[in-house]
Amino acid sequence: MSVAKRNNVQVRGSGPRAMVFAHGFGCDQNMWRFVAPEFERDYRTVLFDHVGAGHSDLNAYDPVKYASLQGYADDLLEIGRELRLENAVFVGHSVSAMIGALASLQHPAMFESLIMVGPSPRYIDDDTYKGGFSAQQIEELLSFLEENYMGWSAQMAPMIMGNPDRPELGEELTNSFCRTDPEIARAFARVTFMSDNRADLPRVSARTLVLQCREDVIACQQVGEYVHKHIPRSELVLLNATGHCPNLSAPDEVVAAIRAFV
Amino acid sequence: MHLSDPSHNRSIIPVEDLNDLYENAPCGYLSLLPDARIAKANRTLATWLEYEPAELPGKLMTDLLSMAGRIFFETHVRPLLRMQGFFNEFAIDMMTKTGNRIPVLANAVERRDEAGGALFTRLTIFRAIDRRRFERELLNARAAAEAARQQSEQLRVLTEASLKAERETAELREQFIAVLGHDLRNPLASLSAGARMMLKVKSPEEAVKFEAMMQNSVARMAKLIDSVMDFARGRLGGGLTLGERVFQALEPVLDQVVAELASAHPERAIETHFELGTPVYCDAPRIAQLFSNLLGNAISHGAPDAPIRVEGQVRNQSFQLSVANAGQPISEKAMERLFQPFYRGEVRPAQQGLGLGLYIASEIAKAHGGTLAVTSVQDETRFTFRMPLAPPVL
Structure with missing residues (x-):
């Protein structure tokens, strides 16, 4: 099984440097459909699905390896080595922001800069830190995912319906977006929401852009500020977009912020 | 009755009141702005959620959801709506004003402008308390069935192992009896030979030599018997016993x-x-x-x-x-x-x-x-x- 097949790696565009896009919990590389094409003229764009998501190879899922974000970071490093990435730009959404940080710690030459969209190094509050969730709330989420099994199954089923508003999407719809195996999605949720990468932040040496949305219930503004404060060479840009997925809800703003930074 | 008279039919079918249908429909209606703020909600939904209808516009959708529901909404529902314009039959937990949880099923569709930008997201919402309870029971039953299967598998493995051990012990026991018989027969034969020889001894020195041989055989037999006794005590009497320490x-x-x-x-x-x-x-x-x-x-x-x-x-x-x-x-x-x-x-x-x-x-x-x-x-x-x-x- 090649790395390219395992992670459904898609390389497009051209340019002296590469820009790697990594999706977060809940979706797949489609997350970047309104952002990545904007960079194809100047960059070699690299998109991929984490194992368990989208069109990755589900057989490659190893519950031990992927029990920590390091397993995902190792995959990212393998993709980078396969494509001989050097001085590339890494764009990571949500949990993938930390996956990128871990990869960059291990191989600093691979990514010249990191762009973190809605990052959080720790979702659960403690005495001195506010991540936005109590441990009990995260447990509630995990058991909700367990109970919502039927809902997950429905989401898994291919959505073959057409889309009269956007006929250009018709063909892709036959495959449905963001397919996830419910069992893997549950495990990924656990890894994501239990992770704690606060100690890694000060060691990140790449220049870093933190893109923070308003009213993001998953990674609130305080968390974005925390990330900015603890990564030495970082900038924080507060977007007008609301929610957790500005790459979909406000792609123009995201594209502009990335351009201004790189 | 003049069934062919159209004016007759018209007179008995009341005109549907669309505003009333919206407000008091047997399902919840919710319209969201692109930033997931509530633009409009019907009375049915407001009643379910224990709000006055006028209280809902301006709130964030996530304000009406459980914590797990918020994460699901932000990581799954909103992205999928943006990508494919609809998301049907998803289960989510809503919260009433007083903090009660209502499991619901929802369909959502995104209304878009010419350029593909989002104008509204429209949701129809059905309470699914019984359905979700049923689903939970199905899940529990599935987990119980799986646990029972594993248990019976464990039991099968254990039974097989103990049966095998039992069979091997029985085999060994048979061998043991054969060996014991064989091993006792040898010194016994040499004792018998010694006794016969004693009758033919010609000198006291010879008698001493035969006596020593016979004592040797007796010692071997005694040792065998000691071993068997130790074993019996160890097996039958809760472990081997020690003399004075x-x-x-x-x-x-x-x-x-x-x-x-x-x-x-x-x-x-x-x-x-x-x-x-x-x-x-x-x-x-x-x-x-x-x-x-x-x-x-x-x-x-x-x-x-x-x-x-x-x-x-x-x-x-x-x-x-x-x-x-x-x-x-x-x-x-x-x-x-x-x-x-x-x-x-x-x-x-x-x-x-x-x-x-x-x-x-x-x-x-x-x-x-x-x-x-x-x-x-x-x-x-x-x-x-x-x-x-x-x-x-x-």
């Missing part, structure tokens, strides 16, 4: 065992290294028996041309005695059964024994609060007995 200097006891076996096997080299300054709290004859069994085994099974190495020392409040011999290592399969009764390994025809030696040795070790362990690698097989110097303080 005292603090005993063990070096002379061990030397005696070495001397006995060395005289019976003068061709074999036995190297000993003892550091036994401190007396040990034990039943000395039993320790001698344990050592004799280990040393006897090393002589029967070890390579005949290499010395047997015996080491004994007192260290760290424990007494340790090891017997090592060269030769073929013990197979892994044999290791499993080594300390079980009747086990005799791959016996060569010349070798005798009941297969009780190691079993009894390990029972003696246990009775002293100690352990008997074995390591067997290429060129060396080593049995090591360890026990505490003093009885545990009660």
Whole structure:
């Protein structure tokens, strides 16, 4: 099984440097459909699905390896080595922001800069830190995912319906977006929401852009500020977009912020 | 009745009131702005959520969701709506104004402008309390079925294993009886021969020689019988029993065992290294028996041309005695059964024994609060007995 097949790696565009896009919990590389094409003229764009998501190879899922974000970071490093990435730009959404940080710690030459969209190094509050969730709330989420099994199954089923508003999407719809195996999605949720990468932040040496949305219930503004404060060479840009997925809800703003930074 | 008269039908069908249909529909209606703020909600939904209809516009959708629901909405529902314009039949938990949870099923569709930008997201919402309860029960039943399957599988494996062990023990027991019969017959035959010879002796010296041979046979038989008795006691009476235990200097006891076996096997080299300054709290004859069994085994099974190495020392409040011999290592399969009764390994025809030696040795070790362990690698097989110097303080 090649790395390219395992992670459904898609390389497009051209340019002296590469820009790697990594999706977060809940979706797949489609997350970047309104952002990545904007960079194809100047960059070699690299998109991929984490194992368990989208069109990755589900057989490659190893519950031990992927029990920590390091397993995902190792995959990212393998993709980078396969494509001989050097001085590339890494764009990571949500949990993938930390996956990128871990990869960059291990191989600093691979990514010249990191762009973190809605990052959080720790979702659960403690005495001195506010991540936005109590441990009990995260447990509630995990058991909700367990109970919502039927809902997950429905989401898994291919959505073959057409889309009269956007006929250009018709063909892709036959495959449905963001397919996830419910069992893997549950495990990924656990890894994501239990992770704690606060100690890694000060060691990140790449220049870093933190893109923070308003009213993001998953990674609130305080968390974005925390990330900015603890990564030495970082900038924080507060977007007008609301929610957790500005790459979909406000792609123009995201594209502009990335351009201004790189 | 003039069924063909259209004016007649018109007069009895009331006109549907679309505003009333919206407000009081048997499902919830919710319209969201692109930033997920509520633009409009119907009365049915407001009532379910214990709000006044006018309170809902301007709130964030996530304000109406449980924490898990918020994460699901932000990571799944909103992205999918943006990508494919709809998301049907998703389950989510809403929260009422007073904090009660209502599980619902929803369909959502995104209304877009010409350029593909989002104008509204429209949701229809159905309460799904019974359905979700049913789903939860289905899940529980599935988990219970899986647990039961695993349990029965475990049981099957256990039963099979204990059956196999039982069958092997029965086999060994039969062998044991055969061996016991055989081993008793030999000294008995030599006793009988000795008795006949006694009738024909010509000098007292000859009589002494035959008497010694006969005593030797008696001793062998006595040893066999002792082993059987020890086994019976160990098996039937909750473990082997010890005689009186005292603090005993063990070096002379061990030397005696070495001397006995060395005289019976003068061709074999036995190297000993003892550091036994401190007396040990034990039943000395039993320790001698344990050592004799280990040393006897090393002589029967070890390579005949290499010395047997015996080491004994007192260290760290424990007494340790090891017997090592060269030769073929013990197979892994044999290791499993080594300390079980009747086990005799791959016996060569010349070798005798009941297969009780190691079993009894390990029972003696246990009775002293100690352990008997074995390591067997290429060129060396080593049995090591360890026990505490003093009885545990009660």
